[in-house]
Amino acid sequence: MQSSIDSETLALQTLSSLSARLARIEHALVGTPALTPQNTSTPLSLHAAKINHRDHSIRARLSALEAALTRLANHSKPVHDLLSLHAAYPEIFIDVLPAIQLPPSGGLSIEEKAAVVLSSAPGVQSVTSQLVSLRDLPVPDVDTSVKLVGLQPRLDKLVVMQEMQAREMADLRRRSLKVLERWYEVGVEGVNECFAEWDERVAKCERVVRRMAAENGEEGEGE
The missing domain is CATH 1.20.5 (Single alpha-helices involved in coiled-coils or other helix-helix interfaces)
Incomplete structure (x- = not known):
């Protein structure tokens, strides 16, 4: 039961994110939200997120998003052309480049790490000796500090x-x-x-x- 609730919550969040993206695309392409044929005072983005109070199912929200996208395609030629291109050549919208698997630790092998450590060892020893010499410096006399x-x-x-x-x-x-x-x-x-x-x-x-x-x-x- 808990798994079903989590899945529904995740699906609703995904649909809300898609609705927000659709609203941004609509604003970028149309400038002002396009109007639906049913209600000339409500923008498409609101219709995409608005669900009948009697039907709150995920399928209904998905259908509303698809309908809003269709209406946006009817109002915007670039969206219509893009959907037509996706229907004709779906492979160009798929990322065919495999993910680059970088080796752990920045791509350095054990031998390379050892070489870096050995080359930096003299510098570490020099800094250590300088810190030790600073620690061994005597504290100035209080009377001298007071005079200054x-x-x-x-x-x-x-x-x-x-x-x-x-x-x-x-x-x-x-x-x-x-x-x-x-x-x-x-x-x-x-x-x-x-x-x-x-x-x-x-x-x-x-x-x-x-x-x-x-x-x-x-x-x-x-x-």
């Missing part, structure tokens, strides 16, 4: 001082850049402009001297 903890306020002050010095150095860099720009404008460009002005004045003086020398030469020849 007592230095923390001074370290905090030094950090603040370092930040202040960094800001001051940044300000000095900006001021130095401004001084350098001013020196370039006055000391370099100003001197260049001064020399250019002197060259121009010297050139004018040379022209005046040459003109006066030429005039004096002409007067001497006339006398």
